[in-house]
Amino acid sequence: MADYEVPKLNGEGYIDIPKIKPDAMAGKGPFVAKPDFQKALNFPTDFAADPEGGYELVPDWKERALAKMDDLRHRYRSLQLYLDICVKCGACTDKCHYYLGTQDPKNMPVARQDLMRKVYRRYFTFAGKHFPKLVGAVDLTEAVIDDWYNYYHQCSQCRRCSVYCPYGIDTAEVSMAAREILDHIGRGSKYNNEIIGKVFKVGNNLGLPQPALADTLEGLEEDVEADTGIKVRFPLDEEGAEVLLVTPSADFFAEPHVDGLMGYAKVFHEAGISWTLSSYASEGANFGMFIGSYENMRRIALRIREAAIKLKVKRIVFGECGHAWRVAYSFLNTLAGPFDFLDPKYPVPQHILEVTWGLIQEGKLVIDKSQNDDKVLTFHDSCNVARGSRMGDKPGGQFEYPRNVIKAVCNHFVDMPADTIHDATYCCGGGGGLLTDDLMELRVKGAQPRMEALKYVTEQQGVTHMAAICAICKSQFTKVIPYYGFKMDQIVSVHQLVSKALVLQRPVSVQARPDEDDDDDEDDNDDA
């Protein structure tokens, strides 16, 4: 199927640090966004298709790129610091899943950062301006731009390298800045920017319009009723509900995501919490972060605020989505706050796992763990949750909550090797705006470190399924694990496990439709 070599797993749980293969991943990068896609995001559109099927850069691209870099290093002092402070100690070199999987030395985080750092030196530092060769400074040329486009789309902004950097340099921020500069000179990525345009136009990454969403949710209500005999609601745009659930649109569309959505619905039902989805803010994911665009990230986040106000909810809860939770947990208040109209008794925002784990601890959910006895679970920490957020009020809650919930609904759970979990977790290989078919080789190879760990617990401890709490992780794994000899249905949503084990006790939803109190209208007449 693949015209490249799929890495062979060694079965030891860890990857041996490979010998470098210079230019192993040289190439053109992902498909470039056409001017039409750039327009919706307020990026420049003064570039045209070239005869070779690609796109030219904008006029004066060099000046405009440097002006943008200058702008960003002043806007984000962290970026300036990261460009200045690296001492080339090498601690990050073997920490990147893409380096480990591809062997391309430009995927060592320090080398990837240096693609920008050497240009920064040339134009913005005294030594680089006067003695460029001495300090490894280079001119900004089209070849450099091509390298940026290619290799800054081989970083999933997972920030594993930052955990090991003695200075805490955040490679993700450098990659984001690079993409923001590229977006201003006609080098946006089609995958990310087409999707953001759909959020502005339709409300979600999929482009799922309100009628289709309503139909999908109705179908899920039928399925849950057929399965359990209980009318569990999946409310859409219901004003006055207590909770606005913001979840990745993949939860409406893909497997095993949708099984997780059914889990959230059952939890709300059982706890008697009224909730609603919004067709206007029908997307948890915020791809504005991936492209380092504060303005677009804010526009996406504001939709959630607007929906919360319009629907008069008291709480905002996020579903299983890795970087949505990072944006929500770390940035939502400054991007779209203040949220003083919400109930201050609850965290703003809240993660669905915080809701579920809270209810489990309070004894409000009846669980039959044996329903998951056909599985031995392990858990993949999503990079953005693990390294960019928290759950609950104690450090490390983001590692504990998902595991606590899994252990509360499953009898068999084991963790993968220690250097591959918690804040040392590996990216799934498809994060950061790289979950596109035109980057399939990168995605397959970048999954290798996680696959090694999964194979190890599969062989040593009989693991049959890996649970995840991120739409990208779930889609990426279902797509790439077959390359490594696993089956796609071995990937599950955490709330899919909850859904399986939860024994519904509440016969009628607190949001039961008035017209379905009962099928016979006579009751209504009697009451009148």
Added chain:
Amino acid sequence: MALEIGGKTIATDEEGYLENLSDWTPEVANAMAQAEEQPVTLTDEHWEIINFLREYYEEYQIAPAVRVLTKAVGKRLGADKGNSKYLYSLFPYGPGKQACKYAGLPKPTGCV
């Protein structure tokens, strides 16, 4: 990129999806299937799925979710076909993406 059908050129994007959805004809679907690395000959079973996708798109302006698709297929064609295994046997690159392409629908995007 483009497809040549009966002397007519039909524009497709980088991934082989139609630029203009109104360009679709059954011949387009056949040409796309033949243009795969391992050419696919469309059978009645393929057409059942393709036709359903087109009907759904007509109504909702988007491809159906995998679950919606499997359920509808199960209802129409029998429970033994209402599962993703059956759909993957027809469209090994994924029913969502490959079948949508043949049906002339835009590619589902996002975290899917």
